[in-house]
Amino acid sequence: MFSTPTFVFITEFLNSYIYGATLKKGFLKKRLLYLGAPYIAMNIFWTFSHHNPTNIKELIEGFLLVSIRGYSVTYFIVIIFQFYILHLILGKMLKKLNPLPIIFISIIFTSSYWGMRLILPAPDNLLGSLVWGKEGQTIFIGWITYFLLGYYIGINYHNFMSTIRKYKYHIIGLFIFSIVLVLITHNLGINSAIGSKRLDTPIYTTSVILMFFLLNSYCLLVIIHLAFIYYI
Template identity: 45%
Template structure:
């Protein structure tokens, strides 16, 4: 019987739903001219910014857990097919249906922006591919290093990287200046701590999970402290960016990831809803952007109702379209593939103690 890692189902689902909620809040505030007035909602949105980093973390964690310092034959070919083709097609779709170009030249410009300049939510796929390359070339070396100092050092490095982009004036040099633009998002430098955390937790997963409950209090307190830092920086105007590319995000995301693992050490059971959304999570991530910013307002006087309306409708449409496209042989190359993990199989694994 296959052993399932329950925390991954929870991570995918929470990250996926959080991303749609983030964009639902953004579009609601934009259409209601409400930006800057809903401080509590903006703080909630800010606290959900672990979502995209969580997705890129998962990619390296699963690779390291399954193959340690190696990759299976045909790994890159498989990823180019199932990640690379959707990356191209979704970006073409966003460039046409979302940006609505007036002519072919505009369309080509939008394709360039989305494909090569981080102009769409698909940029996380580029980061994942960088992680795969890093793993292929360097895993056999970094496995020899001590995990804790490396992870702590990488968190410091990524913190400084995002702080540099945020607080240092942009360079006028045509190449160096790109670090301050969206191109800076697409480089692995700002995400390297999630790569290393994913690598070490994957390689040493069994040892990690055997000992994690010893640090329950540390993880909970660390999460609360990182949340407090994030909120204070926002409220007091130190950093008002509501995005995952903030200087205080790496520490916060690290603690959230540890909190997920701590939770899974106590709770192995995976509910049907969590598994269902997990199976559709990649599709939802890719498809939702076509709709989340184009839905109208449910009520002109209630931001909360509009956010809920936008969120529910976007999730529903994305799932329905993903299901329809995946009825066809090549649908998974257009909107991403649906996971085929069945609840009955996962539950049987849970009952027999085969759930990680």
């Protein structure tokens, strides 16, 4: 439930931590070469192995299905490239804003997006077929929480890690609340499918990520303490 969201979170976290608000020159070109080219090659193979195209038209249609429209396990690469573009466009502006209300609003927004796809019937038009179809899972709207979380933790990493234990009870409380919420939505049949595209996944994944960082802060403290004792 949190593995794919956490993976795309890590992508933005590393970009923000290493490059700050502005990605370096040539960043996209390098990613297209080292990530985009293998992605295209993999999906060409996937097209032949799963769709058995017999002509150019079927090859193109099959390739678009698996590479752009989300009909393969590699769909998260599309999300990652959208994160790169969002960072380029929004990086400087986001740095000036208060992270907490933005992340809070994004959790509500992202949860509403997945909930809308789950509860409401798809409109009989192009927008409905895109948002409610497989394509809807590759649009950045459903993943914006993890982008913002990664951006703000990455760009404020050292300050974040130095203060995270002050909020340990808040984080633990959020973690417990999110687990209870998942159990309720699952057992009531509101969202019985196990996956990353649920209405409760944004808050659950956020709490898991924060718990990882909280536990890491204590692990790091223990390592430093043991090293200090050893060298004494």
